[in-house]
Amino acid sequence: MVRRQTSAFAELKPSQLEATPGSGASVLHDPALNKSTAFTDEERTALGLDGLLPVSVENIDRQVARVLRHLERKATDLERYIYLIDLNDRNQTLFYKVVMSDPVRFIPILYDPTIAEACTKFDEIFRRTHGMYVSLRHKGRIREVLRNWPVKDVRFICVSTGGRILGLGDIGANGMGIPIGKLQLYTACASVPPQCLLPILIDIGTTNSALRADPFYLGLRQLPPPDAELDEFVDEFVEAVQEVFPDCCIHFEDWKGTDAIRMLARYRDKVLCYNDDIQGTASVTLAGLETALQILNGKISDQRILFLGAGSAGIGIANLLVSAMVKEGLSIAEARKRISLFDIHGLLEPGRRDLSPSQQVYAHPAKPSTDLVEVIEAFRPTALIGVSTSGGAFDQTVVDAMSRLNKRPIIFALSNPTEKAECTAEEAYRWSKGRALYAAGVQFPDVTIDGETFHPGQANNFYIFPAVGLAAYAARPTRINDEVFIVAARALADQVTPAQRALGRLYPSQADIQSVEVSTAVKVAEYMFDSGLATAPRPNDIRSWIEGQLYKPHY
Numbered sequence: 001m002v003r004r005q006t007s008a009f010a011e012l013k014p015s016q017l018e019a020t021p022g023s024g025a026s027v028l029h030d031p032a033l034n035k036s037t038a039f040t041d042e043e044r045t046a047l048g049l050d051g052l053l054p055v056s057v058e059n060i061d062r063q064v065a066r067v068l069r070h071l072e073r074k075a076t077d078l079e080r081y082i083y084l085i086d087l088n089d090r091n092q093t094l095f096y097k098v099v100m101s102d103p104v105r106f107i108p109i110l111y112d113p114t115i116a117e118a119c120t121k122f123d124e125i126f127r128r129t130h131g132m133y134v135s136l137r138h139k140g141r142i143r144e145v146l147r148n149w150p151v152k153d154v155r156f157i158c159v160s161t162g163g164r165i166l167g168l169g170d171i172g173a174n175g176m177g178i179p180i181g182k183l184q185l186y187t188a189c190a191s192v193p194p195q196c197l198l199p200i201l202i203d204i205g206t207t208n209s210a211l212r213a214d215p216f217y218l219g220l221r222q223l224p225p226p227d228a229e230l231d232e233f234v235d236e237f238v239e240a241v242q243e244v245f246p247d248c249c250i251h252f253e254d255w256k257g258t259d260a261i262r263m264l265a266r267y268r269d270k271v272l273c274y275n276d277d278i279q280g281t282a283s284v285t286l287a288g289l290e291t292a293l294q295i296l297n298g299k300i301s302d303q304r305i306l307f308l309g310a311g312s313a314g315i316g317i318a319n320l321l322v323s324a325m326v327k328e329g330l331s332i333a334e335a336r337k338r339i340s341l342f343d344i345h346g347l348l349e350p351g352r353r354d355l356s357p358s359q360q361v362y363a364h365p366a367k368p369s370t371d372l373v374e375v376i377e378a379f380r381p382t383a384l385i386g387v388s389t390s391g392g393a394f395d396q397t398v399v400d401a402m403s404r405l406n407k408r409p410i411i412f413a414l415s416n417p418t419e420k421a422e423c424t425a426e427e428a429y430r431w432s433k434g435r436a437l438y439a440a441g442v443q444f445p446d447v448t449i450d451g452e453t454f455h456p457g458q459a460n461n462f463y464i465f466p467a468v469g470l471a472a473y474a475a476r477p478t479r480i481n482d483e484v485f486i487v488a489a490r491a492l493a494d495q496v497t498p499a500q501r502a503l504g505r506l507y508p509s510q511a512d513i514q515s516v517e518v519s520t521a522v523k524v525a526e527y528m529f530d531s532g533l534a535t536a537p538r539p540n541d542i543r544s545w546i547e548g549q550l551y552k553p554h555y
């Protein structure tokens, strides 16, 4: 075996290893160490690799070119996804070099929307295990289980139960694709070092009876436990994380909506954690609204905002918008009156008996209605935000109603993946006669109508969570509060240039995603220092200090 000179194996470079006879193959099979054909002649001799590789010594650019050629020959994005995950298992540096070389091309393959198909077929395309599965069977010994992870300095865990994956509903253990993909974006978009990232699927069973009956399904074949039992289990998980990985931030992702809201309320003041669907989504939505309002010369506190969907994303966005309006001088009560929500059972109003406390505060006196157009006409929203999982719910009557009421209606169709979007970019622009300021959870292509081209935005939390992750990686805050997400939203909106706004673009270019996320992280880290959340010593120059900590995909 190749001798490890330190316990932090994942952080080693090949030059720090000592070879013993016959040991080179283990380096080639370790994705964190493998350089494959890029091992130099000296390294090959030193590591016992002579004869194990073809004679050519290649640089990483030649390796990237070969990967791109392989990818071109794949017929579908799912095949490209499988290939890239496999590449990550062989050579992590090359994987990140490829995906970071062209984020516009690779984000939709590693993440939304391809990841939706990858999750749906997770059990079928399963090859090699990634991250950890903490199941109900581990109750009472979660600490011991977490200690099986080979890296000790874990800084971020992205954890899901699979209870609400994108707009796909409960897909149980198949949801593991999401923690894996989200953490890959920490690195691909914000250069957070990959070795400190740990995806976890908490396997509590699934309500999805088709999956429970599927012979390939890999998770527990049982119904999830009652809330009290789940909470006890998650308490044990969170305590175990504090003990085994004391510097770790827990990123909650894609839990069933009610679980998501309950868990965030339970842990936000006790441990370093955040919920991306609640807080990250709210931040990217606020950023898009702020850009739209710069285009319209408006203020957030003057808007009336209607949501289709009142789950974890809807309530999370509503709450952050209230905070933003309060900053502009409204009282909390005044701000809440500017927001209304409509869910699967219709308008949220005081007569509803099924509302949670977090929904009740938005149940304003109004005529009960299950007709979205009727509610639009009564509430007269300036912005309509879809977080309903209901593809096509913004039909022409809805967009017409918004367009009758507003010179430039703001329409965000945030549900994922593509087929769950409440309306497509093409529909929004065509039905509004090119007047809509539109964004969606996925990136729709530009739309040309009568010779005029429109540029839809992608209001997806990946503009936010990698930046918050990078700021937390560097500044080591004790907590992540809502203000972090307001600061991140403002930093993101500020990076949309006047020229981009003139074209109706609501977000910065994804081609620049790495520098955009670093700039957002700088602002967030500054806030963490200013507010006393940070525990790292404050550097003189926060930007160059953060830039010095970025992961770089080279050998």
Ligand SMILES: NC(=O)C1=CN([C@@H]2O[C@H](COP(=O)(O)OP(=O)(O)OC[C@H]3O[C@@H](n4cnc5c(N)ncnc54)[C@H](O)[C@@H]3O)[C@@H](O)[C@H]2O)C=CC1
Binding pocket: 164, 165, 166, 167, 168, 256, 257, 258, 276, 277, 281, 284, 308, 309, 310, 311, 312, 313, 314, 342, 343, 344, 345, 386, 387, 388, 389, 390, 393, 414, 415, 416, 417, 420, 440, 441, 442, 459, 460, 461, 462
């Ligand atoms: N673009 C982005 O960055 C993000 C998008 N999302 C998307 O938002 C959607 C919702 O996510 P969560 O709020 O976490 O889910 P959730 O399950 O907590 O809430 C869904 C809400 O939609 C409502 N709903 C369902 N069907 C409806 C219908 N036909 N008409 C009206 N309302 C309906 C439900 O009553 C519930 O209030 C998902 O599709 C998810 O992909 C979520 C987070 C981030």
Ligand SMILES: CC(=O)C(=O)O
Binding pocket: 112, 165, 166, 167, 254, 276, 277, 415, 416, 441, 460, 461
């Ligand atoms: C983007 C995301 O987090 C979601 O759709 O759940």
Ligand SMILES: [Mg+2]
Binding pocket: 166, 253, 254, 276, 277
């Ligand atoms: Mg999510």
